[in-house]
Amino acid sequence: MEKLRFTASWMLAGALSVAFVKSDDPKPNKGLDLSGMDLSVSPREDFFLYANGSWLNKTDIPASETAWGSFNILRDSNSKNLKVILEEASASKSPKGSVKQRVGDFFASGMDTVAIEKLGYEPIKAVLTEIDKIKNYEDLLRYSATHPQEGGSTFIGAGIGQDAKNPDTYIVSMRQTGTGLPEKDYYTKTDEPTIKVRNAYKKYIATLFTLTGTDAAKAQQLADDILALETQIATSHMGRIEMRNPVAMYNKFATKDFAAKVPNLNLVNGLTTMRMKTDSIIVAQPKYYEALNEWLPKANIETLKAKMKFSVISGAANYLSKPFVEASFEYSGKTLNGQKAQQDRWKRISSLTDNLAGDLLGQLYVEKHFKPEAKKRMDELVANLQKVFEKRINELDWMTAETKVEALRKLKAFTPKIGYPSKWKTYEGVAVKRNDFYGNVRAFGKWRYEEMLGRLGKPVDKTEWGMTPPTVNAYYSPLRNEIAFPAGILQWPFFDPEADDAFNYGAIGAVIGHEMTHGFDDQGRQYNYMGMLKNWWKKDDNDQFKQRAQVVIDQYDGFTVLDNLHVKGQLTLGENIADIGGLSVAYEAFKTFTKQGKGNEKIDGFTPEQRFFLAFGQIWRAKLRDEALRLRVNTDPHSPGQFRANGPLSNFEPFYKAFGVQPGDKMYRPEANRVKIW
Numbered sequence: 001m002e003k004l005r006f007t008a009s010w011m012l013a014g015a016l017s018v019a020f021v022k023s024d025d026p027k028p029n030k031g032l033d034l035s036g037m038d039l040s041v042s043p044r045e046d047f048f049l050y051a052n053g054s055w056l057n058k059t060d061i062p063a064s065e066t067a068w069g070s071f072n073i074l075r076d077s078n079s080k081n082l083k084v085i086l087e088e089a090s091a092s093k094s095p096k097g098s099v100k101q102r103v104g105d106f107f108a109s110g111m112d113t114v115a116i117e118k119l120g121y122e123p124i125k126a127v128l129t130e131i132d133k134i135k136n137y138e139d140l141l142r143y144s145a146t147h148p149q150e151g152g153s154t155f156i157g158a159g160i161g162q163d164a165k166n167p168d169t170y171i172v173s174m175r176q177t178g179t180g181l182p183e184k185d186y187y188t189k190t191d192e193p194t195i196k197v198r199n200a201y202k203k204y205i206a207t208l209f210t211l212t213g214t215d216a217a218k219a220q221q222l223a224d225d226i227l228a229l230e231t232q233i234a235t236s237h238m239g240r241i242e243m244r245n246p247v248a249m250y251n252k253f254a255t256k257d258f259a260a261k262v263p264n265l266n267l268v269n270g271l272t273t274m275r276m277k278t279d280s281i282i283v284a285q286p287k288y289y290e291a292l293n294e295w296l297p298k299a300n301i302e303t304l305k306a307k308m309k310f311s312v313i314s315g316a317a318n319y320l321s322k323p324f325v326e327a328s329f330e331y332s333g334k335t336l337n338g339q340k341a342q343q344d345r346w347k348r349i350s351s352l353t354d355n356l357a358g359d360l361l362g363q364l365y366v367e368k369h370f371k372p373e374a375k376k377r378m379d380e381l382v383a384n385l386q387k388v389f390e391k392r393i394n395e396l397d398w399m400t401a402e403t404k405v406e407a408l409r410k411l412k413a414f415t416p417k418i419g420y421p422s423k424w425k426t427y428e429g430v431a432v433k434r435n436d437f438y439g440n441v442r443a444f445g446k447w448r449y450e451e452m453l454g455r456l457g458k459p460v461d462k463t464e465w466g467m468t469p470p471t472v473n474a475y476y477s478p479l480r481n482e483i484a485f486p487a488g489i490l491q492w493p494f495f496d497p498e499a500d501d502a503f504n505y506g507a508i509g510a511v512i513g514h515e516m517t518h519g520f521d522d523q524g525r526q527y528n529y530m531g532m533l534k535n536w537w538k539k540d541d542n543d544q545f546k547q548r549a550q551v552v553i554d555q556y557d558g559f560t561v562l563d564n565l566h567v568k569g570q571l572t573l574g575e576n577i578a579d580i581g582g583l584s585v586a587y588e589a590f591k592t593f594t595k596q597g598k599g600n601e602k603i604d605g606f607t608p609e610q611r612f613f614l615a616f617g618q619i620w621r622a623k624l625r626d627e628a629l630r631l632r633v634n635t636d637p638h639s640p641g642q643f644r645a646n647g648p649l650s651n652f653e654p655f656y657k658a659f660g661v662q663p664g665d666k667m668y669r670p671e672a673n674r675v676k677i678w
Helices: 048-058 070-091 100-113 113-119 123-132 136-148 148-150 194-210 215-233 253-262 267-272 287-300 299-320 320-336 345-369 372-395 401-412 439-451 501-518 538-555 575-593 608-618 626-635 641-649 652-659
Strands: 067-069 155-165 168-175 252-254 280-284 416-421 475-477 482-484 561-562 622-623
Touching: 048 608, 048 641, 067 070, 067 280, 070 345, 070 439, 070 622, 100 345, 100 439, 113 439, 113 575, 123 148, 123 299, 123 439, 136 148, 136 267, 136 287, 148 299, 155 439, 168 320, 194 299, 194 320, 215 287, 215 299, 252 253, 253 267, 253 280, 253 287, 299 320, 299 439, 299 501, 320 626, 372 401, 372 416, 372 501, 475 501, 482 501, 501 575, 501 608, 501 641, 538 575, 538 641, 561 626, 575 608, 575 641, 608 641, 608 652, 622 626
Parallel strands: 168 280, 416 482
Antiparallel strands: 067 622, 155 168, 252 280, 475 482
8 A cells, every 4th residue: 555665575565555645524424424425426327426426526635635535534533643642742751761752752853843943954964975075986885885874775775675485584685776756757758747747856856955055056957967867777677567576576696696797886795884794685676786787887976976965865855944845845745746735744743753663653552542342343354254255266267276275275374463563663772852853763764774684584573564553554465475454444434343234344344355365466376375476376277367367457457547647457457456356255255244244124225235335435535636646647556546446346246236237337347348356
């Protein structure tokens, strides 16, 4: 659901949504929001509008948001809960080093705008001075190795993560880096929206240099030079669709052998200096480093230094004084996402506290906002869906018995995580100071980096979570073969213990099924029951899967988002398979395990089946600004909400029966063209 983080590469392969960072949205009774429906729309023509049309018509996206929908509404509610917790912690006289002291003082430091404004860009001046001392590319490589968190990762992206072919161990990994636009195509496309983004990016670069003392003409020249450099770098990058292939991303080398391929990068010494000395490495995109080896020694050193300085300033911008924050918002918020106004500072600092100290804040959040009965109900739902998934695998008519054995083995090995971790991170050594916001941010960043370094040579900690407890999201990890549902998402409109089974199976049940199906989507299916990147498919079964997956690609390629902008079926393939599979598994579990699912009693005029589908349709409700929608289509593996609802439903026979869908209806799809995978 969120962006993939390099240092937690085991994590978000199957996250549920992207996080788009006034709520007058009341919680309706009994789960479904009946007032949000538009009964003037036929469910056979556009189910998404039928389920959500009235809500869409009366809802405006708040000025401080790029989108507004189920996820955003719950995130907004959670933010307000976190604000109360953080303000209470900030006002308390808790012992030094305690959970409350550290989260409270971190929040207070982030809200102390007087101190932050007084400092300007003082917190990063020393780093910029060090970069200025670089004389040649050899100096630059030495700096990269000694200052990996202070611009050093601008051209060399090294980290430590699980070895996909030996997932119980950690290994040093290297990934492409060096660009700042959302996707490599943004450097070359000539359509008007892309040109607008490029121009805004150049303006952003120039503004940051101006704010740090460079005259306007020189700043503009540096911006031009940096964009030209990044454009060159982008030619050696893999695109997002290419990077969906985990086999293509697994390139293991003896360190000395890959170092010999890129002699100008002094790789062995560099990794040793970074405390990543190792006999073997994985290079996700070798082409990038081979190209870097060729052009780096020949590049203009002043341009390279400017690029490093820009990386430092941009990375720090939101933690510095107001002009830097506004420059960042002007580009990232307004131009990229169409955001009209910044979020309130308390909301931004609450989110940052969760991002950096999530296991501290999470303890306080769970204590106040996670009920044991929610976990009990989730355990039951997960178990029921797992049983149905097992049954469905056994009944597949396109898969051989041998491959079914391995698929079932993987399904039974799933590890569910619900609510919060069994073991909290302590952030040992991080001393939070109430009057040093930037220092606090750096302290948590350094702790995270040291934590990563400490993994090398140690067994993988399977208790670790990839999301914090307040997160409104869920994920599947192929390297750990686990599904996780943080406490934050286990609330309305996804889960309501007071609502009927139709609602909960159609909402959170579909989410559970979605994450389970990720274990068997185009990426997840390439990992076995132990989380190992290993082919367990017979050739005929592999061919059958690819044929069925192509149907998904073709379907979603045909969905129009804006003007001539279409969903990218290949980019969104995994999420679309998970949406379709999640719906199917959740529905069968509802019909199999609940009294309501076996009956025909209407509630509010709707049958059990209709209520199930309405719940499913309403969790995907969302309005996005055109800019955010365009960015999402180009970069995000999730389809826009209306297609996450209508796409799966148009492939599902029980939906046809529930609402009388017939040939000629827009929601109708000929049976031969329907997706049949899981």
